Amino acid sequence: MKFGYTIIYVPDVAASLAFFESAFGLTRRFLHESGTYGELETGTTALAFAAHELGDNNFPGGHVAAHHSAQPLGFEVAFVTADVQEAHAKALASGAKEFAAPTQKPWGQVVSYVRCPDGVLVELCTPVPG
DSSP states (O other), X not given: OOOOXXXXXXXXXXXXXXXXXXXXXXXXXXXXXXXXXXXXXXXXXXXXXXXXXXXXXXXXXXXXXXXXXXXXXXXXXXXXXXXXXXXXXXXXXTTOEEEEEEEEOXXXXXXXXXEOTTSOEEEEEOOOOO
């Protein structure tokens, strides 16, 4: 078994790709001509976005749209960076909402949380020491 990719269902795939490019400096791998699916370059495992319409086709019982939820869904996307303060400020300047300001954790890691316009919760963190 190999972890292939994470797909996040969003209202506007192109807008989510553009936000992640602007806020986190990621590079677009591709956007399907239909505009309903796209991926970012994130190493061997892709971070992908799909339109809610695709989710509706895949899940006959429906799914929770993160952007409609008052609270973030019970998962996060995490990006490791040497400068959480700078990454946090850049994400906010790109349109994210602050969920938790950068904080030094007891184990030495600096961590913050932002919520993207599409509802995704993102953790920004320094590497775990040691």
